[in-house]
Amino acid sequence: MNSSPKVPMPTLERLATYLRYLIDLDASHVETISSTDVERQTGINAAQFRKDLSYFGEFGKPGVGYNVSELQARIARILKIDQMQPVIVVGAGNLGSALIGYPGLQEHKFHIAAAFDRDPAKIGRLQNDLVVLDESSLGEVNAKIGARIAILCVPANAAQHVANDAIAAGVRVILNFAPIILKVPERVVVRNVSFLQELAVLSYHLSSEAPAT
Known part of the structure; x- marks a missing residue:
């Protein structure tokens, strides 16, 4: 998933933050930025920004800074999203449906190529121009699509089985929303997303505050 096994995962996460920032700058026709600008807008230390980029070669020009369009393109190549990446979504409930219709995915070169579910009430239903397919056809469908990324929006008791099927169908990266x-x-990389975990961490930061009145 990254260009070197020595690149820390937090660096890759910050690269995604830089990319989001650069996309916004490019849309506003900003041509150059400095590492100080990055720190001011993202909250990530300027030295950390320069260190993150140093894993991948030389960037920017002394006294000039970084060309926004060039830096955006290079980070996109590093993250392998300089070309459209097909993605499959398994689970077409509320969360899956929201992700299927999320316009920001296209902006970052992620294309929801197929959606699957095992619920007969959802199979055949149209979701944002996609017909929800029977989960049992995942292997056959992905043989044509060639997606290596899957997003799992299924219950915990179904997640492992679905992950096994997705991996057998060629998926190598999984974004898992199931609490398991x-x-x-x-060879497979999994990123787990837990809303409850994130809320619990945020709740901890409230402990030193006075109770609301």
Whole structure:
């Protein structure tokens, strides 16, 4: 998923933050920025920004800064989203449907190519110009699509089975919204997203505040 096994995961996460910032700047016709500008707008230390980029070569020009369009293109190549990436979504409930219709995915070169569910009431239903397909056809469909990224929006008791099927169908990266730790081969990368975990962490930061009145 990254260009070197030595690149820390937090660096890759920050690269995604820089990319979002650069896309906005490019849309506003900003041509150059400095590392100080990045710190001011993202909250990420300027030295950290320069260190993150240093994993991937030389960037910017002394006294000039960074060309926004060039830096955006290079980070997109590093993250392998300089070309459209097909993605499959498994689970077409409320969360899955919201992701299927999320316009920001296209902007970042992620294309929801197929959506699957096992609920007969959802199969065949139109979701943002996609017909929800029977989950049992995942392997057959992905043989044609060639998606290597899957987003799982299924219950915990179904997640491992779905992950197994997706991996067998060629998926190598999984974004997992199910509240379960998946068991996958070493070649497969899983990122777990837990709303409850994030809320619990945020709640902790309220502990030192006075109670609301």
